[in-house]
Amino acid sequence: MDAHVTAAETPKTPATGPEAPPSLQVSGLAYAYPDGHQALFGVDLTVARGERVALLGPNGAGKTTLVLHLNGILGAGAGTVTVAGLPVAKRNLPEIRRRVGIVFQDPDDQLFMPTVREDVAFGPAAAGLRGAELEERVRTALERVGMADFADRPPHHLSFGQRRRVAVATVLAMEPEILVLDEPSSNLDPASRRELADILRSLDVTVLMVTHDLPYALELCPRSVVLSGGVITADGTTQRLLCDEELMRAHRLELPFGFDPGSVTVPGA
Amino acid sequence: MHVPDGFINAPVSAATGVVAAAAVAVSLRGARRELLDTAGGPAGDAGTGGGERTAPLAGLVAAFIFAVQMLNFPVAAGTSGHLLGGALAAILVGPYTGVLCVSVVLLMQGVLFADGGLTALGVNITDMAVVTTVVAYAIFRGLLKLAPGRRRTVTVASFVAALVSVPAAAAAFTGLYALGGTTDVPIGKVFTAMFGVHVLIGIGEAAITALTVGAVMAVRPDLVHGARGVAARPLELRNTGPVATPGAPAAAPAAARSADEPGATAAPEPAAPAAAAPAPTAAPRSSARRVWLAGLAAALLCAGVVSFYASASPDGLEKVAADKGIDKKTEDHATKDSPLADYGVKDITDTRLSGGLAGVIGVGATLAVGTGVFVVVRRRRSAAEPAETS
């Protein structure tokens, strides 16, 4: 993997050093919905600290179901999920939800407070932070996504791209171990898309990015995994995966017209 | 129908304020239970618990009611009506959440838009949030009990529930007015005008509510709270095959499953007992059913007679004002700004009387029977509950 990314460490994470446990370890995860429909059939996935990994897969592959297991919203039917060594279990949920920051697809779902500032403050405040420390946390998070000037605006008055960035800030404010983004590039215009990519690259945090946007995955994530039919079917460098036409076809993954992943020089790959 | 300050005197306003506060307090508890378990989203599953779903879900439903009140339903000649939403809320999300959501809408309308006086908030909540919602839900559930398990019943029950709920609110308002009205208009006049007009409005409300509930039933029947028993029945049938416990009585697996799957059936609601044993109770209920059908027929008859004249003015009190004005030959200022301007008002006054009368009788009968059935159902449920827990 990329040297400078792996070396990066998030501050204030509980365990550091070369022996630190991976940010995310999923093993043998299986899950069936109450109606009997089984979505996951034994997922194994390890994401080392500081990695940026793209989770690719066709619609209905179980991507969202997997994401909802990462912070314990869904409870595993079988198998385990650990976040930086801490197992996802009922007694650990508050800490797990601080460590796993999920940015949902529709920023309007994520930004539920009346103003940007209150929204960014929600997570840390729920964890018990107050006063100057809380304000500092909010300011830093908004600065990291370049939205510090919009703190007192209602979310409804922001552009879609700005709302997506604030949604990232709401999660960053919790200083998560791993950032999980669900379709981060959807509905963004090219400029907003690039701005978000710059922001994500500038963060020294583990990233798991669920996406259909293959060029975006290639641009941001050195490594990709393919989730299909409820299991991980491929795992490797993004460029190599995208160049494997047969694999791509088998999992209904298609590159945009005229895009040749082999000819692109990926930053840091 | 938002009552302003000074319309009802201070003591009655204060008393209704207490009633409204109590109703909201009860609803806050009840809504937690109602929103605890719904099929659909994965949120009802492990790890999240339930009570904390109340705020976002009720908030979004309140926003929906607020928005849908702005959806115009054209009637004729440029007039249009809109939903009041109490009955719809009760049927879609349950009575407690319904009361809560409509109350919040009224509160915000009063504080932000000055629509409805601050001191009249108690009157408005009692009348429009509590009476409308509770009456609608009682009738709706009562009708479903009589003819369970069919989709069409849900639509018909929604229609009747909404139809009755609006004049019921008008009657409640008249009651409050009788207690603490600050004007000397005789109570009989107020009642006749309020009731007559609100029967008309009720028909519009009934049609829209029934159509809307029907639309939701067609796509997401699990989201229609009042009809969960109806929605759950096919699920139970489909699941009987492979995992049946040998030797167990026939009813046991169904009960066990409904406990296991909070999504499939609404556990705390009366749906389960009704679905479990419709056959043995059918005979003693048939006479009640006949009375019910008579009431229903009367209500529908009234609907038929007056629907031709339905105008669904957005605001009943405004229309009462207009109607009263017609009696006294002052239509110029009364109707100038109202949507009734193009309306064949002269014709209505006579026809409306007869239609209104039929409406009064039919609706009153339905209301009475509905209340009776609700009481019976409640008693049966409370009798069933200790048996289940023991």
Next chain:
Amino acid sequence: MGAGHAHQLYREGRSPVHTLPPHCKIAAVFCFVVVVVSTPREAVWAFGAYALLLAGVAAVARIPAGFLLRRLLIEIPFVAFALLMPFVAEGERTTVLGMSLSQSGLWSAWNILAKGTLGVAASVLLASTTELRSLLLGLQRLRMPPLMVQIASFMIRYGDVITDEMRRMRIARRSRGFEARGIQHWGVLAKSAGALFIRSYERGERVHLAMVSRGYTGTMPVIDEVTASRTQWTYAAALPLTALAVCLTGWMLT
């Protein structure tokens, strides 16, 4: 509702009225309206005094009269109702301009008009000098149940998201040549309303997921604590206390 409407409701400003803590203002307006409602209707001059008080507040808050008057239009239905009172009420009758009018009806009309208008004006002043968010904080401070405050807050936050969805659905209907003209089209409109409900409810579920993901356990963390000093309470109390004095004088004189 929400931000879109909020712009029309709230008038930005830095006046002493704007900077008063929201719960002081809500309490003051509520007490003021209670006093107004309790005033005997025969004390006509008292209502004039109340109106002057409100005009004073509006002047301090720099709310233009035109803005205030436009917002008063919300009570038009009741003005119509009040104007009918003299015709339909019973009791002694008097003749004005050749019309037979009920005296008590005239008093009733005056009562509704005066008290209703003052109530609306006071509410409008409150809403136009207090931001939506502060209003909610103020209500919370005044012991409204937190769950209720949360529901109201979500309603305001998502009010225009949902209204927007409704507008887009209407545009979609019209783009396909559908124009609702009468009762025969209610089915289509109701389908839209049903779809809107499903979308709203599902959004509620997603919002809940997003909240839980960030550590929500059922109570909103109190981030902005609004506090009021004794001086601020005194300023706020000026309105209802003056009104109370007027009211008591009114009771003594009539």
